[in-house]
Ligand SMILES: [Ca+2]
Ligand SMILES: [Ca+2]
């Protein structure tokens with residue numbers, strides 16, 4: 001349900017990530033000469049670490065921790081979490097959803113698009129996710145009102161920065177420190 005393009009392996013050729021709905025994700029490695037190979041499993045981005053298929057509703061593919069390697073952030077539905085895959089170089093990723101705090105923050109939410117940008121201009125990339133619900137008359141009454149309509153942003157400040165709310169990791173980027181409502185009109189700075 002979402003597509004994002006970045007050169008994840010630094011070979012100068014843009015690659016394509018596809019967030020799938022209840023299927024494993026695709027990562028199409030650009031081999032040049034208009035040829036692609038699907039490498040999601042071997043690079044570590046096919047499934048979340050909990051092993052369950054999720055409803056990938058949106059994705060962005062940018063460098064979250066300023067190391068030069070594009071990382072992957074995915075939006076999904078309630079109780080699925082929004083996975084984050086950190087690019088660790090040499091064409092490999094590791095999932096940092098839990099260690100970044102995103103598991104706790106995102107589990108009650110459904111999200112439909114992802115934008116990675118430094119929204120507060122502190123030098124660290126943040127994540128904006130627009131939210132919504134599955135459009136079903138039977139679903140509407142089962143979803144808590146607190147999770148229905150608000151989009152939210154996550155601020156990251158890198159390692160070593162203490163948060164008044166929740167410093168999640170001492171040595172990993174991003175350190176997710178706050179969830180906050182964002183007005184849709186705010187998200188234009190990318
Ligand atoms: Ca590439
Ligand atoms: Ca990175």
Ligand SMILES: [Ca+2]
Pocket residue numbers: 117118119120121122123124125126155156
């Ligand atoms: Ca920031």
